[in-house]
Structure formats: C-alpha cells, structure tokens
Amino acid sequence: MVSRFLIxxxxxxxxxxxFSRFFESPDAILVGSSLFSSRSSPESSLVRSExxxxxxxxxxxxxxxxxxxxxxxxxxxxxxxxxRVFHGMRAKNTVTWxxxxxGISKYPNRMREAHQLFDEIxxxxxxxxNIILSCYVRNGDFDKARSFFDRIPVKDSASxxxxxxxxxxxxxxxxxxxxxxxxxxxxxxxxxxxxxxYVECGDLEMATHFFKAAP
Numbered sequence: 001m002v003s004r005f006l007i008x009x010x011x012x013x014x015x016x017x018x019f020s021r022f023f024e025s026p027d028a029i030l031v032g033s034s035l036f037s038s039r040s041s042p043e044s045s046l047v048r049s050e051x052x053x054x055x056x057x058x059x060x061x062x063x064x065x066x067x068x069x070x071x072x073x074x075x076x077x078x079x080x081x082x083x084r085v086f087h088g089m090r091a092k093n094t095v096t097w098x099x100x101x102x103g104i105s106k107y108p109n110r111m112r113e114a115h116q117l118f119d120e121i122x123x124x125x126x127x128x129x130n131i132i133l134s135c136y137v138r139n140g141d142f143d144k145a146r147s148f149f150d151r152i153p154v155k156d157s158a159s160x161x162x163x164x165x166x167x168x169x170x171x172x173x174x175x176x177x178x179x180x181x182x183x184x185x186x187x188x189x190x191x192x193x194x195x196x197x198y199v200e201c202g203d204l205e206m207a208t209h210f211f212k213a214a215p
Contacts, residue, residue, distance in 0.1 A: 160190065
C-alpha cells in the first residue's frame with residue numbers, strides 16, 4: 001500500500017515530510033496511502049482512522065521503494081529523515097544499511113554513530129567496510145584507518161586505493177609504496193596516486209619512474 005505512492009513519480013519533498021510524520025501514528029500510514037495516491041477517489045480521502053485495521057509490517061517487496069527514499073534523503077542532507085524511514089522498516093537489506101551509512105559518515109561529528117551503525121549490519125559487504133575506511137582517511141585518523149583496513153575480509157581496488165591515496169596525500173610515500181606493491185591488481189587510480197604523491201614530495205625521479213612503469 002505504502003509502496004504504491006513511494007514509487008509513483010514524481011515524489012515531491014513535501015510528500016516525504018508528510019510521510020515521515022505517519023510513522024508516529026500507525027493508523028495514519030494507511031490514511032496516507034490514499035492521500036499520496038494521484039488516483040485517489042473522493043471516497044478514499046474520507047476514510048476514518050477508527051475504521052482501519054493496524055498496518056502490516058513492511059514486507060520484502062517494500063524494501064526497494066523505501067531504500068530509494070533513504071537514498072534521496074541522504075543526497076539532500078536530510079539524515080534525520082533517512083533515520084526516520086530506516087527505523088520504520090522491519091525488513092532491511094545491505095543496501096538499506098549502506099545507504100544510511102553513507103549519509104551519516106559524511107559528518108565528522110557523527111563518526112561514532114556511523115561506526116555503531118556499521119557494527120549492527122548483519123552481513124556487511126566490502127562497500128560497507130569501505131565507507132568506514134574512507135571516513136577514517138578523510139578525518140586524518142590513519143592509525144584507525146590502517147587497523148580497520150587490515151580487518152576487511154575481502155578488499156577491492158577501492159579499499160586499497162583509499163589507503164594508498166590517503167598516504168600519498170600525507171606524503172607518507174613509503175607506506176603508500178608498501179601497499180601499492182602488495183596490491184594484486186593495480187588500476188589507473190593506484191598509479192596516479194603514486195605519481196602525484198612523489199610529485200608533491202618533490203621526488204621527480206620516483207614520479208618519473210612510476211609514470212614510465214604505468215601500463
């Protein structure tokens with residue numbers, strides 16, 4: 001019921017604000033489904049809450065539209081709105097958790113909250129780990145970043161490049177180089193990080209070496 005209006009384009013911001021308030025009243029959720037529908041009849045808008053049955057728990061097929069709402073809130077910077085939708089969901093998948101984690105991790109003062117959220121993810125994937133890793137690197141906390149990096153069970157190129165780029169920007173080229181040579185599949189980002197890092201350090205000889213060695 002709710003999913004019908006969530007995926008019906010266009011989804012206006014005022015509709016979400018009204019939708020968010022419905023979590024405070026179970027009956028209002030069902031009333032809201034008729035208010036949001038662009039095809040609602042005059043009769044449906046006159047439904048009284050006392051005639052409604054309690055709403056059902058969100059099913060698996062409702063995760064996709066709700067995930068889109070959370071992602072939309074995150075893009076607009078409305079983290080509280082994203083949290084309201086998130087906590088109203090009984091069923092969540094990894095995309096749900098990661099979408100909210102991306103939003104919270106953008107704010108340095110919410111790093112603890114982001115880490116707590118990460119710890120609650122039933123099955124974090126590599127992208128989940130990379131979000132927290134990027135947070136530590138962005139905040140300049142490289143001791144925690146390296147410790148967290150070593151915990152990632154399956155690292156992808158983004159995991160490696162986040163650390164290599166971070167070290168290179170700090171001009172810690174020895175650490176960057178160690179990770180670079182430990183990386184099994186290097187890509188353009190990896191090579192550029194090393195070249196740029198040595199240029200920033202004024203070591204043009206090494207910068208030229210990596211430039212010529214790059215495929």
